Each structure stands twice: as C-alpha cells, then as structure tokens.
Amino acid sequence: MDTNLKFGRKVISVEEARAALREYVTSMAIETIPLDSSFGRRLAADVYADHNVPHFRRSGVDGYAVRSIDISEASPESPIQLKVIERIPSGTIPQFTISTGTASRIMTGAPVPDGADCVVMLEMTDSLRDEGEAAWVQVKKNVQAGSNITPIAGEIGLGDLLLQHGSLIGPGEAAILATFGYSEVPVYRKPRVAIFSTGSELLNVHAPLEPGRIRNSNSYMLAAQVEAAGGLPMIMPALSDDAPQVQAAVEHAMTHVDLVVTSGGVSVGDYDVLVDVFGRWDGKLLFNKVAMRPGTPTSAAIWNGKLLLALSGNPGASYVGFELFVKPLIKAMQGCANPYMEAFTANLDVDYGKASAYPRYVRGTTRIDNGCLWVRPAGVDKSSIMVSVKDADCLIWLPAGGQGFRIGDRVVVYPTSTGK
Amino acid sequence: MDTNLKFGRKVISVEEARAALREYVTSMAIETIPLDSSFGRRLAADVYADHNVPHFRRSGVDGYAVRSIDISEASPESPIQLKVIERIPSGTIPQFTISTGTASRIMTGAPVPDGADCVVMLEMTDSLRDEGEAAWVQVKKNVQAGSNITPIAGEIGLGDLLLQHGSLIGPGEAAILATFGYSEVPVYRKPRVAIFSTGSELLNVHAPLEPGRIRNSNSYMLAAQVEAAGGLPMIMPALSDDAPQVQAAVEHAMTHVDLVVTSGGVSVGDYDVLVDVFGRWDGKLLFNKVAMRPGTPTSAAIWNGKLLLALSGNPGASYVGFELFVKPLIKAMQGCANPYMEAFTANLDVDYGKASAYPRYVRGTTRIDNGCLWVRPAGVDKSSIMVSVKDADCLIWLPAGGQGFRIGDRVVVYPTSTGK
Incomplete structure (x- = not known):
C-alpha cells in the first residue's frame, strides 16, 4: 500500500x-408534502404574500366600531350614547356604514364597517337595550382615530417575501404557510x-x-x-x-x-x-x-x-x-444558504492549559450569568471520552500555539446539536 | 349564561x-422501542453503568506497549531498541506479558498487555525487521508511566448513574445507551x-x-x-x-x-x-x-x-x-423533571416604552456580542402580528407597571421553541 x-x-x-x-x-x-408533515423540513421555494394581511380593516378587540369624532368628549362621568345599528361577528361582512351618532357591535377579528375609524373596547362601554328593535351603547372613554384597527396590509403587504428557500419550517413558518394557503409544501x-x-x-x-x-x-x-x-x-x-x-x-x-x-x-x-x-x-x-x-x-x-x-x-x-x-x-x-454554525464570543469559565500544534475544538458547555455568556469544557476533555458528549452544547475554538488560556479570556464558540 | x-x-x-x-x-x-428510533424521545428509566468503561486497560494511540523504565533514556539521538513480541489489533486479547527489553505493537483501542505501563506513539518509533521471525523497534522518545493508557474505569465506573429518567435522547445519550447494550430503550x-x-x-x-x-x-x-x-x-x-x-x-x-x-x-x-x-x-x-x-x-x-x-x-x-x-x-x-424554560438574564437592545398592568411576555430575538447577550422584541410586537413569531427565539419577561424599559436594562429572558 x-x-x-x-x-x-x-x-x-x-x-x-x-x-x-x-x-x-x-x-x-424536491417533494411536496402536507403542511402538517413539514415541521423540521426545509422549504424548497421562496414564499411571497399573494394577498395583504389583513385583507380587510380588522378589529383588534371586542367592542363597538364608531367614529372617533363622535366620542371625543366621552368620559365615565359623561358617557356618549350611540345607536347600535349592526352586530358584526368575525367572519361576516358589515352591511351598514357608520354615520354620526351610530355604532356597530364588533368582535375581535371582524371587518370594521365603513365610516368607523376606531373601535372602543367592550370594557369601556355599557349597553342599553330598548324594548323595541333598537339598542344603544354608552361609550365612557374617548379613543383616537385608528385605535384597535389593523389597517389593510398592516401586517403583510401583497408581494412581500415572507420565507426564504432553504428555511427550516418551525412554528412561525407554519403559521405563515397556513395563512397563504400552503396545504401542501415543497420541501427538499x-x-x-x-x-x-x-x-x-x-x-x-x-x-x-x-x-x-x-x-x-x-x-x-x-x-x-x-x-x-x-x-x-x-x-x-x-x-x-x-x-x-x-x-x-x-x-x-x-x-x-x-x-x-x-x-x-x-x-x-x-x-x-x-x-x-x-x-x-x-x-x-x-x-x-x-x-x-x-x-x-x-x-x-x-x-x-x-x-x-x-x-x-x-x-x-x-x-x-x-x-x-x-x-x-x-x-x-436541503437548500440551507448558510449551513455553517454561526460563531459567537464567550468568556472562558476556567483556565485551560493545553496548547496545541493545531487549532482545538473543545466540546463545551455554556452558561449565562447576568447577561454574559461563559463557557467551559464539557466534562473531561479527552477526545476518547464519550460520556461528556451529552453535556456539550457547543465547540470552543482555541487557536494553535500559545501557552494555554486563562479564565475570563474571550473565546470563539460554535453551537452544536444537542437535541435539547 | x-x-x-x-x-x-x-x-x-x-x-x-x-x-x-x-x-x-x-x-x-412506557413503551420499549429500538435505540435507533429513540432520538428525541425521553428515557423512562435511570441508566446505570453495568460495567466499567473501559473494562480493560485501553491504548489511546497506535504504537508500542512498553515498560516506561526501559525507555527512560530514549531520545532521537540514542534510541532504545526493544524486541517486538506480539502484535495486538484492537478487539483481540494480548497473549504475552511485557518484560524488560520487550515491546508489543498495539493499535488504538486495543488492550494493553500485562507488564507494560505506557504506550509510545508509532510516530516516535522506527521498526526494524529481522530476516527471521523476530522484529525490533527503536523508541526515540521517553514517555511517562501511564502515558496513552486509559485505565480500567477511567471513563465510567461500574454503578455510575449515567442518564436520568426523563432525559431527552440526543447524540451523547445515544452513545451511552449503545455502550451499555440498550438495543431497546424504555421511553414515554x-x-x-x-x-x-x-x-x-x-x-x-x-x-x-x-x-x-x-x-x-x-x-x-x-x-x-x-x-x-x-x-x-x-x-x-x-x-x-x-x-x-x-x-x-x-x-x-x-x-x-x-x-x-x-x-x-x-x-x-x-x-x-x-x-x-x-x-x-x-x-x-x-x-x-x-x-x-x-x-x-x-x-x-x-x-x-x-x-x-x-x-x-x-x-x-x-x-x-x-x-x-x-x-x-x-x-x-414524559417524565421531564424540570419542564419549565430556564430563565436567564440579557441586556435590552432597544428602548421599550410600553408599561403594562400585567407582566408582559414579549417575543424576542437574542444576539451575542463580544461575550454578552442582547435581546430585542422580534419584529413589531403586537400580539396579533403572526409574522414575527418565526423571528422569536425567546420571551422577554417585563414586569408590570413602571415607565417602560431602556436600552441596556437587564431583563429576564426565557428561551422558546424555534425548531432551529
């Protein structure tokens, strides 16, 4: 040989x-799999918004959709009384426009009716019921125009790049994919x-x-x-x-x-x-x-x-x-654009005496103390010692040569797989 | 109602x-499943060592098993010549005892023969071959007793508690389970x-x-x-x-x-x-x-x-x-003894103006800079804003009341699931 x-x-x-x-x-x-099987996989396409989010003016609270000008003088002592003209559950479309002196009961997530420019939280109101058809609400607080309304595209604009090709699909990615109708997801x-x-x-x-x-x-x-x-x-x-x-x-x-x-x-x-x-x-x-x-x-x-x-x-x-x-x-x-572990700096938690002819990658354990990151070798660091692998959450990179390292030295650290 | x-x-x-x-x-x-299906699951038993590791004196290098006293004067200029009496591949049992003037060729991981108290790395030796049966080795460096030998139980002692009930099975845990013969693993x-x-x-x-x-x-x-x-x-x-x-x-x-x-x-x-x-x-x-x-x-x-x-x-x-x-x-x-996220302290990366009647858990993104940990809210922090969930790797805990928080304030942070 x-x-x-x-x-x-x-x-x-x-x-x-x-x-x-x-x-x-x-x-x-690339294979296309159901969204609920895709967690932990990597996306094989960029995901762009094909609609605005929200795609309607959305109420952020349960309460009453009103014109802010109508309630600018409202207070607990002198509530403003408005006529309730509609009740808007989420998932429905308002039928009536809010005009001076009127309000619509609205639920969280429902579309805000035309004419209204704010929503008053239910807790700031008292409802009054007539014997007949009409109902009234007393508003006890003034709120500013725009309050409790997410405008159209307030979260996501049509055409926005939301997820990049190669991204790992976690909880946040899953929510975005669902919102944009990806019942099936292209993954590697x-x-x-x-x-x-x-x-x-x-x-x-x-x-x-x-x-x-x-x-x-x-x-x-x-x-x-x-x-x-x-x-x-x-x-x-x-x-x-x-x-x-x-x-x-x-x-x-x-x-x-x-x-x-x-x-x-x-x-x-x-x-x-x-x-x-x-x-x-x-x-x-x-x-x-x-x-x-x-x-x-x-x-x-x-x-x-x-x-x-x-x-x-x-x-x-x-x-x-x-x-x-x-x-x-x-x-x-699987399309990951930056596949290498991202290095960061930590403070060495112990003296580490070994110099080496080559750079050393020491299995390490990090801890955070008062806003700063400390790292020490995981267990006994002989490379044959299998038992300390489970305690490692990073590799400490120590350059070649030198006289060893002292407690408090800044060192470069790479996070590793722990499954934790 | x-x-x-x-x-x-x-x-x-x-x-x-x-x-x-x-x-x-x-x-x-509890169910018992094959070890290679158990990654990411939680152990349903404590794992104790039922044997020492190593269970024999193990060579850590390729080289020659010798008596340290025989080579105490060895140097490149005046190498010590020893008679090679055996060749010990890993996985075999030595047949001969090392006595004065003899050595055995030994591979990494093989049992060190009786009589030898150290192993000299191959790189520190020259081998000489006779025409007949016998072979000789020249040792060019003295090494101390114990060198390159892991003693019996040097890594793990019989009876040691190695893994605790409820532990997540990751790479290090898998290695320990394999070492101790858990071809099947009890998990929740x-x-x-x-x-x-x-x-x-x-x-x-x-x-x-x-x-x-x-x-x-x-x-x-x-x-x-x-x-x-x-x-x-x-x-x-x-x-x-x-x-x-x-x-x-x-x-x-x-x-x-x-x-x-x-x-x-x-x-x-x-x-x-x-x-x-x-x-x-x-x-x-x-x-x-x-x-x-x-x-x-x-x-x-x-x-x-x-x-x-x-x-x-x-x-x-x-x-x-x-x-x-x-x-x-x-x-x-699944038996996890400490199921709550462990809090740590980080430095707030931006001013955060919102005071609140209740403690706030703000989705945050951490970064490490020069050994210290900084955290900022992930994206726009309105709780209805789904798009920023994917950018969060923690929750920033902000106590109730107060006037908001300033850049550099120490805050309590809890890591979250990102799938990354």
Whole structure:
C-alpha cells in the first residue's frame, strides 16, 4: 500500500476542507408534502404574500366600531350614547356604514364597517337595550382615530417575501404557510445518510460484552446527529478489516444513499482500513489531514458524485468531525444558504492549559450569568471520552500555539446539536 | 349564561396557573422501542453503568506497549531498541506479558498487555525487521508511566448513574445507551395532543380566501410547537360557535387523546364559545384569567382526568400561552423533571416604552456580542402580528407597571421553541 497515505499527508485547514466539500454538494430532489408533515423540513421555494394581511380593516378587540369624532368628549362621568345599528361577528361582512351618532357591535377579528375609524373596547362601554328593535351603547372613554384597527396590509403587504428557500419550517413558518394557503409544501427530500463504523473490536449493541471488545456506540451517536441535522440515518453493519470487502460495502451503500459517513480506520494503525481503501480506489480523495484537534486524520472522498466523509474513530473526534463537516453538508443538500454554525464570543469559565500544534475544538458547555455568556469544557476533555458528549452544547475554538488560556479570556464558540 | 365567566374572573399569576396545572399531570405509558428510533424521545428509566468503561486497560494511540523504565533514556539521538513480541489489533486479547527489553505493537483501542505501563506513539518509533521471525523497534522518545493508557474505569465506573429518567435522547445519550447494550430503550409514549381553533372567520388552509375571513394558521403553528415539545399533534376541524356542539367535539377528543389545546373563544366577545362551554360543563375550570400580556384570558379545565388548555386566540397570545403552559405539560407527561424554560438574564437592545398592568411576555430575538447577550422584541410586537413569531427565539419577561424599559436594562429572558 501507499505509505504516503498514512505518513505523507498534506494538512489543510478546516476552512479549506469545507471549501473542498462544498464543491460537491448536490441539492436533494424536491417533494411536496402536507403542511402538517413539514415541521423540521426545509422549504424548497421562496414564499411571497399573494394577498395583504389583513385583507380587510380588522378589529383588534371586542367592542363597538364608531367614529372617533363622535366620542371625543366621552368620559365615565359623561358617557356618549350611540345607536347600535349592526352586530358584526368575525367572519361576516358589515352591511351598514357608520354615520354620526351610530355604532356597530364588533368582535375581535371582524371587518370594521365603513365610516368607523376606531373601535372602543367592550370594557369601556355599557349597553342599553330598548324594548323595541333598537339598542344603544354608552361609550365612557374617548379613543383616537385608528385605535384597535389593523389597517389593510398592516401586517403583510401583497408581494412581500415572507420565507426564504432553504428555511427550516418551525412554528412561525407554519403559521405563515397556513395563512397563504400552503396545504401542501415543497420541501427538499431528506438526505439518506449511511453510517459505518470500522474496527474489529466493535460488538453489536445487543451483543454481550467480550474481553477486549466494546459495543459500537459511534454509529448511534452519529445517527442521532444525522437526525438532528435533518437527514435520514441508516446504520449499516460494522465494517471488517478487509479493504476489498470494505470498498464493496461502501460502494454498494453509495449507490443507494446520498451521503456516506464512516468512523474510524483513517489513522496510522496497521488496520486502518479506510486508508487502504483510499489507496486502491477509483474515487477521488479530497483530503486526509485537517489542522484540527481532535480528528486530525479526518478524510473525505468523492465517488460517482457521492461524498464519503471518513471521521476519526474516537467518539469525541467523530462528534466534532460531524458537527464541522457533515452537518453543514446535510443542511446545504436541503437548500440551507448558510449551513455553517454561526460563531459567537464567550468568556472562558476556567483556565485551560493545553496548547496545541493545531487549532482545538473543545466540546463545551455554556452558561449565562447576568447577561454574559461563559463557557467551559464539557466534562473531561479527552477526545476518547464519550460520556461528556451529552453535556456539550457547543465547540470552543482555541487557536494553535500559545501557552494555554486563562479564565475570563474571550473565546470563539460554535453551537452544536444537542437535541435539547 | 354566567356573565361572571366573562367579567367576574379572578386573576392568578403565571406561577399559580402552572401550579394548578401541575396537579393534574399524568405520566404517559412506557413503551420499549429500538435505540435507533429513540432520538428525541425521553428515557423512562435511570441508566446505570453495568460495567466499567473501559473494562480493560485501553491504548489511546497506535504504537508500542512498553515498560516506561526501559525507555527512560530514549531520545532521537540514542534510541532504545526493544524486541517486538506480539502484535495486538484492537478487539483481540494480548497473549504475552511485557518484560524488560520487550515491546508489543498495539493499535488504538486495543488492550494493553500485562507488564507494560505506557504506550509510545508509532510516530516516535522506527521498526526494524529481522530476516527471521523476530522484529525490533527503536523508541526515540521517553514517555511517562501511564502515558496513552486509559485505565480500567477511567471513563465510567461500574454503578455510575449515567442518564436520568426523563432525559431527552440526543447524540451523547445515544452513545451511552449503545455502550451499555440498550438495543431497546424504555421511553414515554408521546402525548397525543388535539388542537382546535375556534372562530367562524376561519377557513381551511386549502380554501380560497373570502371577504372578512382568514385561513386557520394557529392550528399549524401550535402543531409545530407540539411536535417541538415532543408531542404528537392532531389538528382537528375548526370549532363552530355552538356551545353544545363544541362541548361534544372537545369531550369526544378528550376520550381519545392525552391533552386538548384550543385557541380562541376565551375572551369577552359574544361568540367566545369556550367561555360558554365552561359555563355548562361538568368539567372543573382551573383558571380563566392569568396576569400576563398577551393572553390574559388564557383558561384551563380538567374533565375526566384530561386537561384542556384554552389559549387566547390571537397568534402571539397562542404562541406565548403554549410556551408558558402547554410545552411544560407535554415535557412533564414524559417524565421531564424540570419542564419549565430556564430563565436567564440579557441586556435590552432597544428602548421599550410600553408599561403594562400585567407582566408582559414579549417575543424576542437574542444576539451575542463580544461575550454578552442582547435581546430585542422580534419584529413589531403586537400580539396579533403572526409574522414575527418565526423571528422569536425567546420571551422577554417585563414586569408590570413602571415607565417602560431602556436600552441596556437587564431583563429576564426565557428561551422558546424555534425548531432551529
């Protein structure tokens, strides 16, 4: 085999690795699904307003639609009496115009009748009932013209861009889609992501423990990360140490899924089988060394237009590699315009002594104290220590070199998937 | 009807309302599902470690297992030569004990052989091959005892409590469950939540627009909120204005679901049908006025052991009412020990002039700047303005009274569901 693939690797930065991957992102097909199945999916179209909201002058309260000039002198001591000419439930159309000395009873959400320029809240009125047909209302407060009326287009104007292509559909997006009649919504198909773990030490999750062996936990962690990113995880059988077999398994998966993620087998060990596969493959190796800790040997390749992300095998490195490289891919495949985690600045909560030859991405836990954001490493930060992944809500980026970091230092932080 | 239900209401605080609801929370049944279907669900058991992790002395690197005393003088200039007596892939059991002058080739994750007290990274060694059977390694660096070995129980001790009952299963939790053999996971059944909207102005989402009428958007917004909270939303046909019909529809739903949420029909309007239902019902009204804006007329009742949350009808009030009252219920029904949003403090990003007779929950958008957290109202804050819900990632709590708030004021903030 080509020992250059193990020891002669060319290191690139995280940004260069991302740029290399970005070239090969392909959009998923668009499918149209019922609105109530679309939550958490990404829109495959821009949504513009095809009507004003509201499309009629809408009352914001229960009360009486009146002319403000008629009640300008109203007070609890000297209420103004108006004749009630109509009752307007929401969902109906007013039949009468308000003229001097008249009012219409109106419900929240109903169209304000012509002639009225304000609505007086029910609580500011007393109703008087005649024996005959007519009814009267006493208004005990003056209100200004426009009060309690949302004008036409007061919320949304015809033609407004409301939702952008690639947006995640949450509660607010769902409300907008419903308002504009999207009973069916165009969304991107969820990318199917095959997940392989390598290592002959791996036992299936249902297998009893054996000496020297451990159960495969990375595949499940990665599957949960795929799901949180909006993909459809498919956990595949663990890979053997045999390069031709591994190559066949990966190629078979690649013809059936949209993206393949592996963990392990990319380092310098004698059984690091992905390295051997890259050595014999007709796929194109994009990179096999990234200037980052953990996960320096993170690798990627493209084969028949499909990407393979080969993450470093220890749990911390797999977690970080997924967040930095795979999650943005899954989001971008569904039209997300800005798939990378947005960085922010936080204050380091503890001293952190480790300097490093490469920038470090430390799993971190944030807390907010009196308006400021503090961050500390989540649990013990050895990348092999799987138990602290659950406590991480971000990655702390620490630049290479230096003498370590002190409490109170400003550090760059990237939020991660927690499912919380 | 009982006009006291409209105008004689007793106002209670948000905390009192929550306490009233808490009394009636019932846990969902437990079901056991495959681990790879469990992401986003809540655990129905505590998870303890039934073995140490690692359960053998584990090598953290690819290299050579040696006695540290043998290589204490090693350097690039004067490497120490050791006889390689074994090759230990991960997943296998070492057969030989390391004694003076010997080493074993070892892979990441493999058990460290007896006699060895450290592992030297492959990069610090040169291997020499004899013509015969034996092989030799030259070690070019001294390393300390314990280096690159994770001791037994170095990560997790037998009996440790790893995950608590009620935890949400995310990537880190999935890794722990896999490690401890949970191929099947006990979780709480998702609460089925029926969602009704009231108002004769409401059109179905697929219906063409009509004068004076709007499409039902609240039901879809609430359904997305239910899903984000971990429930199973069921959007029901819009309710009529007829109290007996509404009562029958709600009672029918309550016999089939775990929780009912309605929006609208709780205010002082002539057609506020939920108020009429409460007036004639054999269910128990828990409250019908909460000291909060928006959503003062938020109401709740219990009927045959099932809760009904009747949210105020405008979109902003429905959103806020859901986050404050319904989301914690859905979480608590699945064993979540602390179902309320955790408050934090942020700095107000703009002046906010509105004083209020009741505490205000303003939909807000946070940003982080140089380690500190700032918050501003999301869009225009009128509670009827549905379009800004999508921009909110929190509720800003503003106490009652006062003269409004100034830029830079510290305010209490509660994170909300965004789906992002």
